[in-house]
Amino acid sequence: GAVVSQHPSRVICKSGTSVKIECRSLDFQATTMFWYRQFPKQSLMLMATSNEGSKATYEQGVEKDKFLINHASLTLSTLTVTSAHPEDSSFYICSASPGTGKQPQHFGDGTRLSIL
């Protein structure tokens, strides 16, 4: 089945640090990937749609300069949390789907980000 790999699984760093999270589709190509954010015991909130070869589409209220997304290849999207602060601490998770969007989303294992 389709596999999505996300790295790193956990990051603990100081305030002001920029953190890059990678999302890879291991056995399929994905022109579109999605980035979500999840606070403890809460739902997944879509942050942005990552589009291969073009700019990401951000949801309302998500700062594009704060959360930089790059989708340079058909198997890799990266999310960079720039100058992270404690309020950015959260569980970040990506998803992707093979084909033309007719198949369900497969989620990465997520990245737990803790900013001290």
Add this chain to the structure above:
Amino acid sequence: GQQVMQIPQYQHVQEGEDFTTYCNSSTTLSNIQWYKQRPGGHPVFLIQLVKSGEVKKQKRLTFQFGEAKKNSSLHITATQTTDVGTYFCAGPGAGGTSYGKLTFGQGTILTVHP
């Protein structure tokens, strides 16, 4: 914008009891999907419902899609400890494809006591 409401937020059951979570959308949905997220894990796709009034079963799990395609339910018969986790419904996000951009319900956290 589209909202997907899910209740209850929490459900504690004894092993062997049944469990149901309900999902309601503010708009008609082209389809609805259900995901399960184990504690500390990531969401895993369970099923998609497309047709009005559709009912699908997966062993002890029964999924229903309402006639108006605005509500859905997931029912688990005779829960087991392996059923523990958060169950999310999700509808297509605004401007998204059928399986792409998703709007998730708040989720129901299921605890099963042995």
